[in-house]
Amino acid sequence: MAPMLVVTLADLTYRFRQFLIAVLGAGVVFALALLMAGLVNGFTTETAQTVGGVGADRWVLTVGSNGRIAAVGVFPEADVARIARMPGVRRSDPLVILPTQVLRTTGGDITVNVVGVRVGGLGDPQATAGGDLTGNDQVVVDVRSGVAVGSHVLLGSTRFRVVGQVENRTLLAGTPMVYVPIGDAQRLALGGRPLVTAAVTTGVPTSVPPGLRVLTNQAVEQSTLAALGPAVSSINNTKLLMWAISGIIVAALVYVSALQRVRDFAVLKALGSSSMALFFSLALQAILVALAAALFAMIASQFMDGLFQQPVSIPTGAFVALPVVAVAVGLLASLVALRQATGADPAAAFGG
Amino acid sequence: MVSLVAEDLTVEFSSGGYLIRPLHEFSFRAGDGELVVLLGPSGCGKTTLLSCLAGLLTPTAGSIDFDGTTVTGLVGGALAEYRRHTAGVVFQAFNLIPSLTARANVMVPLRLAGVPRAEAGNRADVLLEQVGLAERGHHRPDQMSGGQQQRVAIARALVQDPPLVLADEPTAHLDYIQVEGVLRLLRGIAAPGRMVVVATHDERITELADTIVELAPHRADPGEEPHEVALAAGEVLFRQGAASDLVYVVESGEVEIFREKDDGTEERVSVVTPGAYFGELGPLLHLPRSASARARTDATVVGYNSHLFRRLHPGAPGRAP
Numbered sequence: 001m002a003p004m005l006v007v008t009l010a011d012l013t014y015r016f017r018q019f020l021i022a023v024l025g026a027g028v029v030f031a032l033a034l035l036m037a038g039l040v041n042g043f044t045t046e047t048a049q050t051v052g053g054v055g056a057d058r059w060v061l062t063v064g065s066n067g068r069i070a071a072v073g074v075f076p077e078a079d080v081a082r083i084a085r086m087p088g089v090r091r092s093d094p095l096v097i098l099p100t101q102v103l104r105t106t107g108g109d110i111t112v113n114v115v116g117v118r119v120g121g122l123g124d125p126q127a128t129a130g131g132d133l134t135g136n137d138q139v140v141v142d143v144r145s146g147v148a149v150g151s152h153v154l155l156g157s158t159r160f161r162v163v164g165q166v167e168n169r170t171l172l173a174g175t176p177m178v179y180v181p182i183g184d185a186q187r188l189a190l191g192g193r194p195l196v197t198a199a200v201t202t203g204v205p206t207s208v209p210p211g212l213r214v215l216t217n218q219a220v221e222q223s224t225l226a227a228l229g230p231a232v233s234s235i236n237n238t239k240l241l242m243w244a245i246s247g248i249i250v251a252a253l254v255y256v257s258a259l260q261r262v263r264d265f266a267v268l269k270a271l272g273s274s275s276m277a278l279f280f281s282l283a284l285q286a287i288l289v290a291l292a293a294a295l296f297a298m299i300a301s302q303f304m305d306g307l308f309q310q311p312v313s314i315p316t317g318a319f320v321a322l323p324v325v326a327v328a329v330g331l332l333a334s335l336v337a338l339r340q341a342t343g344a345d346p347a348a349a350f351g352g
Numbered sequence: 353m354v355s356l357v358a359e360d361l362t363v364e365f366s367s368g369g370y371l372i373r374p375l376h377e378f379s380f381r382a383g384d385g386e387l388v389v390l391l392g393p394s395g396c397g398k399t400t401l402l403s404c405l406a407g408l409l410t411p412t413a414g415s416i417d418f419d420g421t422t423v424t425g426l427v428g429g430a431l432a433e434y435r436r437h438t439a440g441v442v443f444q445a446f447n448l449i450p451s452l453t454a455r456a457n458v459m460v461p462l463r464l465a466g467v468p469r470a471e472a473g474n475r476a477d478v479l480l481e482q483v484g485l486a487e488r489g490h491h492r493p494d495q496m497s498g499g500q501q502q503r504v505a506i507a508r509a510l511v512q513d514p515p516l517v518l519a520d521e522p523t524a525h526l527d528y529i530q531v532e533g534v535l536r537l538l539r540g541i542a543a544p545g546r547m548v549v550v551a552t553h554d555e556r557i558t559e560l561a562d563t564i565v566e567l568a569p570h571r572a573d574p575g576e577e578p579h580e581v582a583l584a585a586g587e588v589l590f591r592q593g594a595a596s597d598l599v600y601v602v603e604s605g606e607v608e609i610f611r612e613k614d615d616g617t618e619e620r621v622s623v624v625t626p627g628a629y630f631g632e633l634g635p636l637l638h639l640p641r642s643a644s645a646r647a648r649t650d651a652t653v654v655g656y657n658s659h660l661f662r663r664l665h666p667g668a669p670g671r672a673p
Binding site: 002003006007010011013014015263264267268270271272273277346347349350 | 399402403406408409432435436441443444447448449450451452456460461463464465469492508520
């Protein structure tokens, strides 16, 4: 096989531009596949960060919300105080979570998830820029909303002053969270009635009032992510298509290369090469091209995540898996040229 | 003392449903140290014959014996060994690997045979020096002239020091200055212990040859008198793929012209009756017979050389192959 390695590498150098185009083409597709993996992982990460950022041990939601914090199921705020008195509970605070609200800014309307929190309680975010909530008509926004500290925004017909920004607080595919005092949230959507959509606790309640259920952070995350199930499925399918397209690109290159080398194969066979050695040469070319494309993709993906509004968090596993996938893609792609390699007639070397 | 004997070589293959015989019962022999020229026009079977001699094509019938080895009887590892060590080939249009340097091209057969890189490199250097290209070893084929590429191809053919060197149209793509260099080289390597077989349509090369083997169909002597052939019903006069020499006119009886198909069946072309002629295009164009002729009944035909036939039939060629 060693002589064929020399022939293979020489051919890669000789047809450098041809291979470079394939590396770039397959590389961009590989990068998109990585970003797809990053998108799916981003959904998980943002949910974990937003749910975990509340700082609760347990969530108490209505049974009807099915564990989704973004599903509006309300119960009396008085139940929060009752839960706080339950054995095992050290603290309990109310939340009003209002998904997909319109935040009107000077730059245009933004879809946000509004979270009403008790100022200083669980779920009240610590601003990374500006200050924390201190009273009514104030809002802390996630930086992805693009709203500056000190500016004013409208939620419904209420004017709020942006007092601070937080990071990594998004839900449902990058929709920014905005935090307001709970009374403002109740006036916005609940007619000012003392209702909440969740109680969050430190400590673990052993029982809750009828119609409510206790969930862990993980259970809340999983239930909330379930709302994105169809989107995740579509993205995963698109990712598979990306693998397939990259395979087709490499296969097309290898096939064209094999067609260009039919005479070379015949000559090499006439000079004593085996069919297996020729196939090895083609397969090695395909694998090297696929691996080069994978390397390009790993670098390019770092610069391409800005193409997406949603948070992109490419998992380490995807970077580890990519070279393995590239080798598989290369091997599969080389099969399309198997016939050219093994079927080469050494007598054809005599042709002019 | 190497010797080459080819006897009754026939090569058949299928093309468009018909049976093609580029070689039909062809024989020749050559001796040690000879430069043998296989001469003939395009399509006469020169390359097919070289492929058989190189062990790259197995003839349908006949035998090739080189230096006491029956090449046509070799299979598997023995055949691969023959290809690697006994027959060195200079292909038409050079057929060097375009991505490799001249040195690497010469090394390829040795490396494929498992010779270590350093040893193969040294051998390549020696041969490139021998063909006058010591300074061009690191150039790729597209950086060399046709004559230089051909010399690299010759060096590659010699790298295993084979006793049989086969060259297919070695002057086809060269100008006259390059032709001279390549022919001098080929003439020089034909020496005791090694035979060189050159296939060409270039008759100028025959001046350098020790043995000339003509593959073109035999041309009947223009002075040759017509001769009568009596055929019994069912008797074959000539077969598809055979060399064409005479044009036949039917005196009595009927002759059937048919083509042999690759599935073993026959396809009738025509039946020739008294006064009509057949088989005129082969001798006129120096092509093999494109169909077979067989007596349908007891018949008598008269064979004419093409010159005499055209004089007697100024309107010909006409209707049959």
